[in-house]
Amino acid sequence: MGTEVRVPTLGESVSEATVATWFKKPGDRVAADEMLCELETDKVTVEVHAPVAGRLVEIVAPEGTTVAVSALLAQIGAAEAGEDPAPEKTHAGAEAKAGAGESKMIDVMVPALGESVSEATVSTWFKKPGDTVAQDEMLCELETDKVSVEVPAPAAGVLAEILVTEGTTVAAGSKLALISSDGQGVAAAPKAETPKKTEAAPAQEPAPKKDVEDAPSARKAMAEAGLSPDAVQGTGRDGRIMKDDVARAVSGASQAAAPTPAPQPALPRQPVPADDAAREERVKMTRLRQTIARRLKEAQNTAAMLTTYNEVDMSGVMGLRNEYKDAFEKKHGTKMGFMSFFVKACCHALKEVPEVNAEIDGTDIVYKNYVHMGVAVGTPSGLVVPVVRDADQMGFAQIEKKIAELGLRARDGKLSMAEMQGGSFTISNGGVYGSLMSSPILNPPQSGILGMHKIQERPVVEKGQIVIRPMMYLALSYDHRIVDGKGAVTFLVRVKEALEDPRRLLLDL
Template sequence: MSTEVRVPALGESVTEATVATWFKKPGEAVETDEMIAELETDKVTVEVPAPAAGTLSEIVVQEGETVGPDALLATIAEGASAGAEDVKPRSEKASEGVARSAAKAEADADAARSGGEKVDVMVPALGESVTEATVASWFKKVGDVVEADEMIAELETDKVSVEVPAPVGGVIAELIAEEGATVGADAKLAIITAGATSAPTTKPAAEAPAAAPASGGKDVEDAPSAKKLMAERGLTPDQVNGTGRDGRIMKEDVLRAPSAPAEAPAPAQAPRAPVPADDAAREERVKMTRLRQTIARRLKDAQNTAAMLTTYNEVDMSAVMDLRKKYKDEFEKKHGVRLGFMSFFTKACCHALVEVPEVNAEIDGTDIVYKKFVHMGIATGTPTGLVVPVVRDADSLSFAGIEKKIGELGKRARDGKLSMADMQGGTFTISNGGVYGSLMSSPILNPPQSGILGMHKIQERPVVVNGQIVIRPMMYLALSYDHRIVDGKGAVTFLVRVKEALEDPQRLLMDL
């Protein structure tokens, strides 16, 4: 008996989806509700669970193909244990006659000797509009034993870093894409001999890397990304201390090594002013990561495209701090999360966006698209650069719901675990420079959004209240906005409404 796997509900007005990734292949066992595929629409990413336990018998729709609602994706043979060779997809059957290289043939022989099936390690889902990635690091080498789901490599796209897990346990038989190589969204990265527990013992000596003698007599191959960086910086292997396995030089080793003096390669584009040789020897040149290049490009695009303007105000944080102090212990006890300032600011912004909807809108050609919801972007600093995870439907969440979601996204951002879906669809952004001590700044828009709120350091200052000079905890607020669709009146009104809600939090409860 077989069970059909069909496209799940895609949501209102969504008429088609693209098969982004299959996490199982024909012949593999699946459990009920186990995620076996991922679909992408123009709005969201949709997971496809297995409706029944059994063996995936056929994949009807291949990765990259577009399907409609309720379309048949695959079939599952309940309780079956068919071999993968009997249920291969049509595309695999059509490619079985392609001639293989000598290295591939040797990998086949190794698999046969170890009695395991060869399993391809493919590029995981990169997210909407991402078509390529760079292999940043391999954490395993040919012959290493790996466990199922163990991270074996890391890819870098222009938006996020993506971890590559081992699809099965076994031994790395072949690394197809070297460090530093650029691969497509559906590329094969490596081959694992499933079930093997030790490296093949009959590898011919001819397979030893040809470049080994160049590494100061070492018989190991340096990381390709390290060799490329050494060439860029005018270094030789004997000038770099390798910390990898058996003295292998890794990219990080080259970054730590002193740069070559004046004979280093010349700058690629805008020429620099002449640098004295003794200063050049103390400089370090590091190639920008794809994420940093994207951040730089998007921020500059925002300045070039939007008519960006910033308006400022200040808020007395006394009421929020008193309320937080009064209820924080009880709040944490009940909800299991700390009551922070971000939930107050998120709620205040959602409240103000209702009155000034153009700040929650975007320009699409000659149209203005007004959003009837708030997907709040929370700018977060990470070791690799600024990212903006999104709290979806923040306007419908409670204080506890907002704090939990911000905490979850913040942890994943710091750990480099954010997915593309976590950072897509934001309609407005909050950036808190105050955590770094910033007293005042002008935040840059996050296109295509038309507004971003900048929070800053809370500092006690003398202010006049009812004719008396008093000391209050004050914070400067900054709203940067796109003047093409947000007028000055709307921007000022928005910031005043945020100020009023924070200085009198009861207004949030009364919807005033």
């Protein structure tokens, strides 16, 4: 029996994909972890790698086929007797291994990056070829769309070769470097400079490209980089262009001439006088900032977003908090803030208006019988939204402790991928920065987000009398495709009622 190649997990709420491109054909030799094909979902492109070395016996799902998670894609059989099942290695690490006799080379691989995250950028190398490393010593840091990932040394030895330079985009499971267990086979010079070889590449006449379709991820990367297929040398089957080929082309072009990439904003940038240009600074956006920009624009383009407003008298919450805050902190070891009241009030309102806690998946509405509350936190590198899971089952003290813990980890850049995924509703507190009124933007695929604002004393009328009360404006942005105006207004009114009379939360009214 051969080894089955099946569709991997595609990410949260994604159940099927389309086979976009096969990079191998039946009869081809494959190495373990070599990319076999690419799948396209409605959100991301997923690479499928060979689970073992051998020979591709059969392709069960041809290009264009829609497949579900765990569906059979292909079969890999054992290599023929006396045949090396792995294709020839071309990187210098393999050459070092072959010439090192008993020297043992240990691969440094990109670790798992988290659900729905398939690639990262090599941010910083902390070691250079020839350096001695201890087991678990940090070698480099990767930057994903959401968090930074540290890559430790899998074993003690000498860093023989760096295969991927800083700034390069790598996929989960790809090779970053080689460690020599006994110091043999160490590269004489840092191989991180290998992209410079592309400077000599134009001297070679490129082979005429066959009429083949490039990898979808490569087409996307070329579009983002502003490259034409003619400027990229494909290394895939039949000369097709792979994502790594685009990365090498971009890296080589930047090192050869360091040109300023042509900006591609919606509106062209106006010419800047020379004296002003000398006082400007151009800084590349971090992956986190790029992701924030992309997701916010996707929210505007996808959802029918609308915002409804109300105001709440915070006297009840403030009075209760002032009365019990010392006893609360003494018993629970954490301060009583306002966020726990808002989380509990939202959980209470979501039970009455469940569509605000739901999401659209294709032509289905997915109602959540739980509340995973996202709490937006500002950090030096951008806004992140850690999730308080099952907030509807937690008490005030549990909520306050969890929010404090997640907020601290967010500011220190220590949040894990799991801690920022799966939220069903979000609260954003712009009031901590002094915002009096704003319209929060949805956090897809969620259908609702509550914006809190600054508490400000204002004159209000109560029973015919003008009195001064601590007031806060509330804003609920919602996806009008799933939430009607009546539901949105009802939700906000229930939050207002619960905050103005916190006893309602205890009595579930």
